[in-house]
Amino acid sequence: MHTIDTVVVGAGQAGLATSHELTRLGHEHVVLDRLAVGDRWLHRRWDTQTLLTPNWMTRLPGHRYEGADPDGFMTTAEFAFELRKYALRSGAPIVGGAAVERVVPRDDRLEVTTPSGTWSARNVIVATGWCDVHAVPAAAATLHPSIHSLVSDEYRNPSALPEGGVLIVGASATGAQLADELRRDGRRIVLAVGGHVRLPRRYRGADIMEWMDRAGTLDRRIEDMPDPVAATREPAAQLVGASGEPRTIDLPSLAGRGVELVGRFLGADGRSAHFDERLAERMSRADLIMHRTLDRFDGYIERAGIHAAEPHRPPPVAAPAAPTTLDLVGAGIRTVIWASGYRRDYSWLPPLLIDARGELRHHRGVTGIPGVTAVGLRFQRTRRSNFIDGVGADATIAAERAHARAAATAAA
Numbered sequence: 001m002h003t004i005d006t007v008v009v010g011a012g013q014a015g016l017a018t019s020h021e022l023t024r025l026g027h028e029h030v031v032l033d034r035l036a037v038g039d040r041w042l043h044r045r046w047d048t049q050t051l052l053t054p055n056w057m058t059r060l061p062g063h064r065y066e067g068a069d070p071d072g073f074m075t076t077a078e079f080a081f082e083l084r085k086y087a088l089r090s091g092a093p094i095v096g097g098a099a100v101e102r103v104v105p106r107d108d109r110l111e112v113t114t115p116s117g118t119w120s121a122r123n124v125i126v127a128t129g130w131c132d133v134h135a136v137p138a139a140a141a142t143l144h145p146s147i148h149s150l151v152s153d154e155y156r157n158p159s160a161l162p163e164g165g166v167l168i169v170g171a172s173a174t175g176a177q178l179a180d181e182l183r184r185d186g187r188r189i190v191l192a193v194g195g196h197v198r199l200p201r202r203y204r205g206a207d208i209m210e211w212m213d214r215a216g217t218l219d220r221r222i223e224d225m226p227d228p229v230a231a232t233r234e235p236a237a238q239l240v241g242a243s244g245e246p247r248t249i250d251l252p253s254l255a256g257r258g259v260e261l262v263g264r265f266l267g268a269d270g271r272s273a274h275f276d277e278r279l280a281e282r283m284s285r286a287d288l289i290m291h292r293t294l295d296r297f298d299g300y301i302e303r304a305g306i307h308a309a310e311p312h313r314p315p316p317v318a319a320p321a322a323p324t325t326l327d328l329v330g331a332g333i334r335t336v337i338w339a340s341g342y343r344r345d346y347s348w349l350p351p352l353l354i355d356a357r358g359e360l361r362h363h364r365g366v367t368g369i370p371g372v373t374a375v376g377l378r379f380q381r382t383r384r385s386n387f388i389d390g391v392g393a394d395a396t397i398a399a400e401r402a403h404a405r406a407a408a409t410a411a412a
């Protein structure tokens with residue numbers, strides 16, 4: 001049994017930022033991960049994938065992007081190597097191949113079990129990621145066995161898929177980008193659309209993320225959101241960070257290039273897939289929210305006296321007529337890609353920390369078990385919390401909290 005002040009579980013950006021801050025405080029800790037640093041960015045992404053946030057937003061405690069293209073978008077593989085450099089430069093004490101199987105409170109300490117050893121710690125900081133495990137609807141099991149089915153994390157490039165059409169389930173950032181790439185490959189693409197966020201890539205002469213950063217959108221606090229649970233479930237905006245000319249991908253532009261839009265996937269009975277009837281309603285809601293967001297940016301630009309380019313709003317769109325049933329086999333759809341989001345696996349934590357939806361019970365990252373905290377959750381404190389350019393502030397708070405608790409329990 002190893003005895004230590006703090007165990008950080010997860011060596012992604014959240015765990016590494018926390019480790020950087022613990023090291024700054026001279027605090028004894030270890031970072032446990034079942035994989036190696038950057039593996040999720042290297043092995044769960046497609047070949048052409050880039051970050052959605054511009055390079056200047058790659059900011060972590062003690063690290064910022066210093067390359068020649070601050071307004072460009074690095075590939076996810078490049079970001080994996082940035083993380084590896086960050087871990088090396090920070091001297092993060094990482095133990096790889098250490099999947100945490102159990103955390104059990106014992107007196108005022110926490111026992112952390114992995115196949116490669118057990119740690120007794122005063123603090124456990126959960127940094128296992130919001131996008132931990134793919135969430136695939138149960139109805140996926142009802143697809144015809146001749147249809148190849150994969151989750152978006154398994155997709156690499158068009159040539160790795162069987163020939164023929166593709167049904168993509170989910171039209172957030174990932175589903176929209178895959179529809180774009182596979183349509184360019186000349187395939188028939190059907191895109192099943194649930195709740196989504198439409199935004200132009202650029203607005204009034206700047207990247208949309210710049211306005212979100214400057215106008216305070218990313219700093220909205222969870223307690224100020226009208227529906228905090230809904231806020232944590234906000235879909236990722238339909239954006240692409242491709243190299244070259246910045247471009248917008250949204251449902252109108254995809255439909256204009258021949259992507260067939262349908263409603264939310266409800267299930268399949270063998271050959272046929274069923275979709276709901278709410279495509280038009282969702283598209284007009286996404287437009288409404290987009291215009292409200294752009295109104296806020298206009299207000300900010302005016303108040304701050306910024307000489308920005310004239311506002312050119314994306315045009316309103318009529319939803320196409322969409323079938324609610326599609327004979328997939330008859331339509332030549334040979335593949336279904338689930339771009340249906342993620343869930344968290346907390347099966348290794350004490351059950352009292354987990355709510356009925358399987359989410360961690362916490363307030364701003366602090367749980368009901370002394371010493372157990374979290375970093376990197378969606379909207380943990382603010383909308384920025386699980387962005388590369390946001391986790392650092394939460395990591396500093398978590399590190400300072402762990403340091404203070406270690407000092408207090410050691411003195412007791």
Ligand SMILES: Cc1cc2nc3c(=O)[nH]c(=O)nc-3n(C[C@H](O)[C@H](O)[C@H](O)COP(=O)(O)OP(=O)(O)OC[C@H]3O[C@@H](n4cnc5c(N)ncnc54)[C@H](O)[C@@H]3O)c2cc1C
Pocket residue numbers: 009010011012013014015032033034035036038040050051052053098099100101127128129130131132174348375376377386387388389
């Ligand atoms: C497709 C995609 C694109 C994104 N693009 C951007 C972007 O462009 N810009 C941006 O700011 N954000 C982006 N995000 C959001 C966010 O930045 C990423 O999800 C990021 O990976 C979160 O970092 P993290 O450290 O919280 O979690 P992760 O990177 O997921 O790291 C968690 C680590 O915990 C480990 N782990 C999990 N369970 C255990 C266990 N039981 N024991 C030991 N180790 C464990 C995992 O192996 C993993 O290494 C994107 C997210 C996704 C899914």
